Amino acid sequence: MTSQPVTTADHPVLRVPPADPAVAAAHFAAALAFHADASDVAAALTAGADPGFVLLDSRSAESWDQGHIPGAVHLPTSLIAGQAHGLLDPDVPVVTYCWGPACNGAARAALVLAGLGYRVKEMLGGFEYWVREGFAYETVRGPERRGADPLTAPVGAEACGC
Structure with a gap:
């Protein structure tokens, strides 16, 4: 009995073929222009x-008090339009964060x-992966830190290597 080759039409991954390498490079370069990860930050x-x-x-003041990244500026989205120019230098890039991947x-x-x-x-x-990767954070009670979740970061290592 010989097996039949899988056609791309039947393949769950390759049904839509990968992009041309030049198109893929442009896409991933653009994505990196818009995103940073918690480890790099x-x-x-x-x-x-x-x-x-x-x-x-x-995030909100209640969220900030529950935990935030040391050195971050707190400016809830609803206040950005009215307060950003008083708090942020327009010549310095801004990296935003919120709760986590399920939050936009x-x-x-x-x-x-x-x-x-x-x-x-x-x-x-967001803040979720900052904590899950084992980085220090601050709360109204003071500094805190949890151990790295082995599903998000290597336990006991300085960097993930990616």
């Missing part, structure tokens, strides 16, 4: 020098900031 913030961007937490608050904040003329990126994973 943490590395930039802890490198000891000016990270070259401002990190902006776009950071994207909404980035949209408002871009409309005001700021260069902006969204931090993928």
